[in-house]
Amino acid sequence: MGCNNLEGHFDHHFYEICDMFPSMHSMVPDTCFETNFRLIYKYIKRVKNFKDVDTFRRHAKPFGVKLDPFGIGNGKTATGSTYRPIEETCPTTCEFRDNGCLAQLYRVNAVQKRSSSNALRQAFTASAAALVSINLEKKYKDTLGIKGRKYKNRARMHVSGDFLKHGSIDIEYIIYLCFIGIVIQSIKDVEVVGFGYSHCGDDIKPYLHPLKMCGFHFRLSGDVSSVGAVTIPSFEYLPMIKASLKEEGIKAIGCPEQLYPEKDITCATCHLCYKTDNVDRLIIFQAHGNHLNYSMIQESSIIHLNKFGLFN
Numbered sequence: 001m002g003c004n005n006l007e008g009h010f011d012h013h014f015y016e017i018c019d020m021f022p023s024m025h026s027m028v029p030d031t032c033f034e035t036n037f038r039l040i041y042k043y044i045k046r047v048k049n050f051k052d053v054d055t056f057r058r059h060a061k062p063f064g065v066k067l068d069p070f071g072i073g074n075g076k077t078a079t080g081s082t083y084r085p086i087e088e089t090c091p092t093t094c095e096f097r098d099n100g101c102l103a104q105l106y107r108v109n110a111v112q113k114r115s116s117s118n119a120l121r122q123a124f125t126a127s128a129a130a131l132v133s134i135n136l137e138k139k140y141k142d143t144l145g146i147k148g149r150k151y152k153n154r155a156r157m158h159v160s161g162d163f164l165k166h167g168s169i170d171i172e173y174i175i176y177l178c179f180i181g182i183v184i185q186s187i188k189d190v191e192v193v194g195f196g197y198s199h200c201g202d203d204i205k206p207y208l209h210p211l212k213m214c215g216f217h218f219r220l221s222g223d224v225s226s227v228g229a230v231t232i233p234s235f236e237y238l239p240m241i242k243a244s245l246k247e248e249g250i251k252a253i254g255c256p257e258q259l260y261p262e263k264d265i266t267c268a269t270c271h272l273c274y275k276t277d278n279v280d281r282l283i284i285f286q287a288h289g290n291h292l293n294y295s296m297i298q299e300s301s302i303i304h305l306n307k308f309g310l311f312n
Ligand code: SF4
Pocket: 254, 255, 256, 257, 258, 265, 266, 267, 268, 270, 271, 272, 273, 274, 283
């Protein structure tokens, strides 16, 4: 399947991916299916220390790849970010789609419309977003005056969009993400490369563990479990919900950034969503945004939480 006659570190990482996805040669539609992995690898090596978006874009051109839009965060969010097009990559079953989804509003909507579902292009963009986050870590840390190892600047994956393509899980993209993850883990000596949320439910579940092993931590939106994330109408319900979930054996915690606004917590200082100590907890958010979203999230969350007898 093309895993022979390779040399150097590329070989090593490529074999890891071959082991992880033994039949990937049939999943990655390329006549010489190593080619794209080599391109991604060479690109990561070339841009591994860059901190500027334009430089990432310029260096992608010789590979024949045009990067999708991606962000570099700011002192508050302190994360790079990627976008996928909602139309092609989000499940039609998501109750927010075309119904008040925050990623279909304002600036994010304009950005997601300019993004693509091309797996290689998305892989290059994910590499750039992950690297720029890690490379800006020191700058943000200094700016915010944070000392110690607690601060982690990691890419927020899929501010818009999800893991689908033509209605099925985009396995080619997932395999590229895993490859990117292990290469960046190795080059940058980091455990976490990026984090995000998915509405793909059971379809994405088999891939969550491989992605996490490779540094990409994704939570299931609306899933009342230790790998999920749900939104509730108000944190006034939080103690009741946590107590009830505890009886079901599920540990839950409110997003500290929302819960303690006076403490200036960000994802970079909290990182509960991508904790690596194996103490996974359901993350609970409080609805925010405009009234349309508020009432819709309220309705959606109540449906999910009613499975556990809450809000009945
Ligand atoms: S729980 Fe922590 S990492 Fe997750 S969204 Fe809130 S601040 Fe960010």
